[in-house]
Amino acid sequence: MPDRLDAPDLLQLTTHIVEQWVVPTFMVGIDGRLLAWNRACEILTGMPAAQAMGGAYRQAFFGVDRPCLAELLAQGRSAEIARLFPRHRELPGPSAGVHAECWMEMPLRGMERYLAIDASPLRDPAGQLLAVLESLHDTTEHERANARFRRLFESSPDPVWIIEGNRFVDCNDAAVAMLGYRSRHELLNTHPSQLSPSHQPDGEGSFEKAERMMAIAVEQGLHRFHWVHQRADGTPFDAEVTLARIELEGQAAIYCTWRDISDRKRAEDALRLYATVFQHSGEALLITDADNRIVTANAALTRDSGYTLDEIRGRNPSLFASGLTPRENYAELWQALAEQGYWQGELWDKRKNGSVFAKWAVITAVRDPQGRVRNYIASYTDMSQRREAEARIDYLAHHDPLTGLFNRHSLEHRLEQALHTARRDATAVATVFLDIDRFKLVNDTLGHLVGDLLLSEVARRLSSTLRESDVVARLGGDEFVIALTGLSRSADAVPVVQKLHLLLSEPYHLAERVLGVTASLGVSLFPDDGQDVQALMKQADVALYHAKEMGRNNYQFFTAAMTLRATERLELEHDLRHALRLSQFELHYQPQYRLADGSLCGMEALLRWRHPVRGLVPPLAFIGVAEESGLIESLGGWVIEEACRQLAAWRACGQGPPCVAVNVSVQQLRSDKLLEHVRAALQRHGLEGEALELEVTESAAMSKPEEAIERLRALRALGLRLALDDFGTGYSSLTYLKLLPIQTLKLDRSFVHDLETNDNSAAICAATLALAHTLGYAVVGEGVETAAQQEFLRRHGCDMMQGYLLGRPMPAAHWDALWSARS
Incomplete structure (x- = not known):
């Protein structure tokens, strides 16, 4: 072996040594690239080496792309070291290393630990800096x-x-x-x-x-x-x-x-x-001997478990086992204690009264000078409240917060199951769309409180009348959907629909008032009218539309004669195909403001269609047709191009917002062309990536989550900001949500609208804000129309808002004139 290793050999040797160390250690090159990531780092952070080496290692400690101490030291960024690591000091000696201490969030492990960090430069024989080693010591318990x-x-x-x-x-x-x-x-x-x-x-x-x-x-x-x-x-x-x-x-x-x-x-x-x-520690503490027999426990443990100290002294802690913790978890526990002297993880235990609860356990082996285990010390934290909060959020993700009925996602899932069963058993399924007649009049004249009471009573009547096997859901507003399952024949749906129609027409006693309200119902039948969920829901919606055209307060079963609406849709699709070529589309821009200081932080570009006959058509009237007809990709591409062009024009005049947000449909997100289209639009108009924010809905992100995550990460690599739109109206798996490379959650306007009058909506808003900030996301409150809504969002830490209270969507010319006048 030569006396002096050259740089490549020195780096290779050091990498090999790092990989053998039992101390969590990694090595960063002077270009910020990760060179080594040992097994101890994988255990500490939960991030595999392959993922870390792919560039994600910065997110292993804080959940965001934040430079580590080694990277800052390697690049001589002393000011950032002082800012990001206030508790740091230079290490003595010629190495010029840095020691720092701080709390670090381990998002993949779902925990926060206090770490002592030592960053040491690696230099070649000539003193040239090659890399920086960073070793991590978990000193949480010491702190x-x-x-x-x-x-x-x-x-x-x-x-x-x-x-x-x-x-x-x-x-x-x-x-x-x-x-x-x-x-x-x-x-x-x-x-x-x-x-x-x-x-x-x-x-x-x-x-x-x-x-x-x-x-x-x-x-x-x-x-x-x-x-x-x-x-x-x-x-x-x-x-x-x-x-x-x-x-x-x-x-x-x-x-x-x-x-x-x-x-x-x-x-x-x-x-x-x-x-x-x-004894007075707030954490439940337990000490056992080397044979794992309980020696003593503190008051917190006896209080939480329901056992007295005399009842558990001398017994094995397995008396707390509920049987729900996987056996392999215990094997991992004892292996970690034997090899590392330390283990932490989740256990499901049982109290003396039989109730089962989740707890976070930290167990340490205490050894004598000869290395023999003398005792085990365990501390426990009850996770019941956290579990309850997660269960509440999961419930709200699947149910309508006002009525407690299933939401759209749950309805479609259960209707699909019902169709599968019907195909197997040769039975029928009826899909019933239901609207309360003139519900808007009730809201406008009697107020939203009475309107909410009416919706809740309708939900109660439906739930109490139908069978447990039937499905009842609220899609929003006064729109309910019912799936009558397991019908022997299609005709069996008729008496049930008749009963529902009469039931909903009975007087409503609400808030010391008696309301006479009627309902319109549209019905489609499987297998007669359609073979899948979307077709049946579409046909039921057509039938409901026909029932309303017939004067409301009736029910209609779908027939082939109800195709007029489909004809109108074809006409709309025909006009849509020519609208882009004839430049009939335009963008209106709605401002977004920071709640902290009221400053303009962005705008959302909203599509409008200036039809030669219909006038200004809002997107709600044509986006659905565009998506179904395959026009949405071309239309979405035009929106991105136009938004970039307009922002560049504003900036050329020294005006405009910091960034413009654009909505992206699920078809666009799945398209291989989106990434290149965005890149080209930014380059064409001389914009940096952060000037554009793409908004995707929950349904778009969650329809194929792995594919969506991959595409969003590619977009994020361009520097774009990413937002999850209409959060709370769809179904976001918390497992996938934390993997989405988004920076912003947009709280749906339906929750903001109801938060003054509906405790559940207020709870959803507060819980969503807390969840978002815990995951490191900023939050935009949509549809803010009142000062009370604004104050609620500000008080609960919402970052940004948009809505009619501070600005309606307006064409670019309006903003040009406004800024010119201010100048």
Whole structure:
């Protein structure tokens, strides 16, 4: 082997060494590229080396693309080190390394840990920097222990001191009170002999004896002795002094306590003090012996489990097992304790009363100097509240928050299951679309509160009348859908529909009012009218439209004669195909503002169709047809191009928002052309990626989540901002949500609209904001129309808002004129 390795060999050797280390360690090149990521890093962060080496390692610690200490040191970015790692210091010696400490979120592990970080440069024989090694030490328990120590220190009823060198550097209020001084500052930086008579009772000078006592404590670790102190007024008193050698923040120190021997009760209380730290810990604590028999437990554990200490002492902790924790988890637990002396993870346990709950367990093996296990110490945190919150969010993702009925996603899923069963059993299924007649009039005249009460009562009547096997859902507004399943023949649906129609026409007693309300129903039948969910829902919607055309307050079964609407749709599609070529489309821009300071932070580009006959057509009237006819990709491409062109034009005049948001349909997201189209539009108009934000709906992102994640990551690589639109109206798997490379969630206007009058909507808004911020997302509140809605969002930490309260969508010319006038 040569005496001096060249740079490539040195890097290769170092990489091999890093991969063998048991300490979580990785290596970053001077270009910020990850060069090594060992197994310990995988265990700590939950990120496999392959993913980390692919460039995602920066997100392993904070959930966002944030530079690590090694990368900053490798690139000499000292200012960013100071900003991102306030608790840092340069390491002594020629290596010029950096030590830092901070809390880091491990999003893939779902936890937060306090890490001590050492970043050390790797240089070639000529002193040229090649890379930086970063090693991570999990000091979470140490950090928490320091915090508990400080609380104990400050709350102790007995005098407590900290000695560094031979001087008092800290004391608690009890020490100040016992000596009769006004503040602790008068006592700090003093030698123990300065608070004592000149000589002790044995004749030895206080200075000399204090030095000797401290030396013994440092050597032996603990020393207890008698001492005479002196109060501020000069009166002496006898004390029992205990000196204990400790380490605080890496520095050697002495922990000093005094006990007034004249007050035996105080001495006895102090003797029990250390035991009460264990007993009064907020975390459930358990200690077992080497054979895993329970030695003791604190009050929090006995309270949480329902067992007394006498009932569990000497028994195996398996008495808490519920049987729901996979057996392989226990095998991993014992393997980790044997190999690493430490394990943490989720366990499902059972209380004495039989109730099952999830808890987060941290278990440590305590070994004697010979390395033999003496005890196991376990701490537990009850995760029940977190589980309940997750269950609530999951429930709201599948149900209508007002009525508790299924939402659209759940309806379609269950209707698909019903059709599968019907095909197998040769039975029929009826799909019923239901609208409350003139519901808008109820809302406008009696208010949204009465409207919500009416919707809830309709839901109650439907649920209580139908069979458990039938499906009832609310799609939004006053639109309900019912699936009558397992019908022997199609005709069996008729009496049920008749009954529902009569039931919904009965008077409603709401808010001290009696309302006479009717309903219109449209029905499609499987297998007569369609073979799949979408076809049946479409035919039922056609039948409902026909029922309303027939004067409302009736029900209609779909027939082939109801094709007029389909004809109109074809005409609309025909006009759409020519509209793009004839330049009939235009964009209107709605402003978005920061809630913190009211500043303009962006605009959403909203498509409008200026039809030569129909006039200005909103997207709701034609987007569905565009999607069904395959025109949406061309139309969406035009929107991206036009939004980029307009933003570039504004910027050329020194005006315009920081960025423009554009909606992307599910067909666009699935298209291979989207990425190149966006890249070309940005280049053509001289815009950077962050000037454009793409909004995708939950349904678009979740229809094929793996494919969507891949495409969104490619778009994100261009520098674009990505937003999840209409959040809360679809179904977002929390597993996939945290993997989406989005920066913003847009809270759907339906929740914002109802939050003043509907506790569930308010709860959804608050929960969504909390969830989004926990995952590191910004939130835009949509459809803000009142100051009360704005204040609610601001109070709950919403980042941005848009809505009629501060600005309607307006054509670009309007904004040109507005900015010119301001100039």
